Amino acid sequence: MxxxxxxxxxxxxxxxxxxxxxxxxxxxxxxxxxxxxxxxxxxxxxxxxxxxxxxxxxxxxxxxxxPGCLNPLTFVFQDFALLPWRDVAGNVALALEHHDLSRAERDARIQDVLALCGLSDFAKALPKQLSGGMRQRVGIARAIAVRPxxxxxxxxxxxxxxxxxxxxxxxxxxxxxxxxxxxxxxxxxxxxxxxxxxxxxxxxxxxxxxxxxxxxxxxxxxxxxxxxxxxxxxxxxxxxxxxxxxxxxxxxxxxxxxxxx
Structure with a gap:
């Protein structure tokens, strides 16, 4: 747009x-x-x-x-703002949970953006287990999961x-x-x-x-x-x-x- x-x-x-x-x-x-x-x-x-x-x-x-846009406008901030009790996939999923997506559609989006951001091998890791750069990758993945x-x-x-x-x-x-x-x-x-x-x-x-x-x-x-x-x-x-x-x-x-x- x-x-x-x-x-x-x-x-x-x-x-x-x-x-x-x-x-x-x-x-x-x-x-x-x-x-x-x-x-x-x-x-x-x-x-x-x-x-x-x-x-x-x-x-x-x-x-x-x-195509597939869920949020027209999406932010990425300096503060990673990750939920410490959720793993990487769970933090990305947070952006999708209030949208009308099937479980399969949600999982496909999560897997897609994790791969794009180099996070596929860290899907089950908690934020405290990640470096600062990896945590910011999670923030970016969460933002683009909604295809803004x-x-x-x-x-x-x-x-x-x-x-x-x-x-x-x-x-x-x-x-x-x-x-x-x-x-x-x-x-x-x-x-x-x-x-x-x-x-x-x-x-x-x-x-x-x-x-x-x-x-x-x-x-x-x-x-x-x-x-x-x-x-x-x-x-x-x-x-x-x-x-x-x-x-x-x-x-x-x-x-x-x-x-x-």
Whole structure:
């Protein structure tokens, strides 16, 4: 499905957080959202996902959902949010239990996403028996089990070490290559943004406005190859320069608010 945002704004009491956000995300496209701390990245994701009421502007999904779609919009958060008493298959099943599926249909979906996320051999393992990367794979498997039309990802890899994050990025690219799910991906990590996204939307410091949108011209499946390392590093540097000064100001502002809050 296509995702269309027009002049979206939001405030908390007298504090403006987002202003005049417009974005058109094509079917199957991944758009990363970056910006200084406190610029409203997660707020924007929550508005799209319906966790916050829309105050200004419009948010639409256009087109038919993919075959077998159970939830049009689905989140993946930084916190894995797994039930510790359920095994891997049981945690994935949680997303399916309130839908009208036969036992065979539910089991088939679970087996399919476990295989896609490299979890087939861990179906009976409890979360405490898994590494952080494996637990996040379970969270991703649970999200895509409902075959969402739009996937909303809020810093899903930020709690992981660099090596695990690299492996999870490869997993995400493989999943998106098969599912072609329209995705909004919030991150502070510029390397993630240029590795995973088709385009990167840069927000200004609060109130967050669209500062620029940068396309990544290298095909996503080519970006892990050594010959593209310099080009990706240059794109990452361009992104950093676009937010560096505002990020420094935003950090000072948030520190001042914390001290006087």
């Amino acid at each position: 296509r995702l269309l945002l027009r002049q979206v704004g939001h405030h908390y009491a007298d504090l403006p957080v987002l202003e005049d956000i417009s974005l058109d995300v094509a079917q199957g496209e991944t758009v990363a959202i970056i910006g200084p701390s406190g610029c409203g990245k997660s707020t924007l994701l929550n508005l799209v996902g319906g966790l916050l009421p829309l105050q200004q502007g419009s948010i639409e999904t256009l087109g038919a959902p993919p 039309a739009v996937l909303l990802m809020d810093e899903p890899l930020s709690a992981l070490d660099a090596q695990t994050r690299e492996l999870l990025m490869e997993d995400l690219l493989a999943i998106w290559g098969r599912e072609r799910t329209t995705t909004l991906y919030v991150t502070h990590n510029l390397a993630e943004a240029v590795r995973l996204a088709d385009r990167v939307m840069v927000l200004s410091r609060r109130p967050g406005k669209v500062k620029t949108i940068i396309g990544i011209p290298i095909p996503v499946l080519e970006r892990g190859k050594p010959q593209h390392a310099a080009a990706l590093a240059a794109l990452q540097e361009d992104l950093w320069q676009s937010i560096k000064i505002e990020a420094q100001v935003a950090d000072r502002e948030m520190l001042g608010e914390a001290q006087h809050g």
